[in-house]
Amino acid sequence: MAEAAVSMEEYAVSEACIACDACCNDFPDIFIMNADHTLAKAIAPSPKGRFDPWDIIYVCPVDAISLIKGELPPPPAGKKKKTHEEAAVDAGPIEDNRPWEIRWDEARRRGEESYWDRMKRYGMATTMEETVNQYLFRVALPARVPEHPMKYKWNLPDKMPDYKFDVKLDATGGKIQFKGWLEDDRVRRLCGVSNSFPDRFLRELELPSEKGKEIKFNYNPQEKVLDIVIDKAV
Numbered sequence: 001m002a003e004a005a006v007s008m009e010e011y012a013v014s015e016a017c018i019a020c021d022a023c024c025n026d027f028p029d030i031f032i033m034n035a036d037h038t039l040a041k042a043i044a045p046s047p048k049g050r051f052d053p054w055d056i057i058y059v060c061p062v063d064a065i066s067l068i069k070g071e072l073p074p075p076p077a078g079k080k081k082k083t084h085e086e087a088a089v090d091a092g093p094i095e096d097n098r099p100w101e102i103r104w105d106e107a108r109r110r111g112e113e114s115y116w117d118r119m120k121r122y123g124m125a126t127t128m129e130e131t132v133n134q135y136l137f138r139v140a141l142p143a144r145v146p147e148h149p150m151k152y153k154w155n156l157p158d159k160m161p162d163y164k165f166d167v168k169l170d171a172t173g174g175k176i177q178f179k180g181w182l183e184d185d186r187v188r189r190l191c192g193v194s195n196s197f198p199d200r201f202l203r204e205l206e207l208p209s210e211k212g213k214e215i216k217f218n219y220n221p222q223e224k225v226l227d228i229v230i231d232k233a234v
């Protein structure tokens with residue numbers, strides 16, 4: 001007997017996307033980030049019934065995701081769009097008493113940050129060295145909270161709080177997996193508001209030749225650098 005065809009749902013991402021990475025983290029089979037990390041894109045349809053479309057639509061803080069093929073059910077009562085902006089957070093200490101508009105204007109005139117600095121917020125500012133017995137990965141983390149008017153309006157600090165980390169070798173020994181996430185509620189409030197500022201990242205880095213047998217890591221909070229050392233399985 002022929003199997004019933006599974007109907008598929010398709011999504012699209014509009015130019016309103018702020019590259020916060022939330023859809024790519026939560027629904028990696030459906031969304032990926034473009035090479036420049038400026039816009040997410042929908043890469044594959046999803047079988048009907050696998051997800052509630054509202055869970056996918058509501059993951060986006062700026063309403064950039066829409067269902068373009070499939071039937072959208074009525075919005076579920078009680079489910080809400082995810083937003084850090086609504087988080088109840090204490091007003092921060094005011095380090096500079098001038099009006100926030102003036103402080104933002106000053107920051108804006110300093111110009112755009114580099115691509116490398118932007119990649120730090122995705123865990124992608126990495127370098128690697130190889131010795132006979134080890135791989136040495138260095139991950140540069142952001143030193144500064146990204147510029148945005150709300151950074152000044154909400155009196156957020158300029159210095160980025162430290163990320164938390166989890167680093168491991170995968171079961172085959174051929175890849176390292178590391179994730180980082182921000183726990184500071186005041187600064188996380190800017191994620192989903194500012195461009196290219198996810199509140200977490202998850203990266204996998206392939207080891208070039210030999211597999212690894214042991215992994216160690218050390219975070220230097222002064223330099224905002226995470227060093228990962230992998231002993232080769234030789």
Ligand code: SF4
Pocket residue numbers: 013016017018019020021022023024031039040059060061062063064065
């Ligand atoms: S803003 Fe974030 S959640 Fe929305 S489409 Fe862009 S990356 Fe995905």
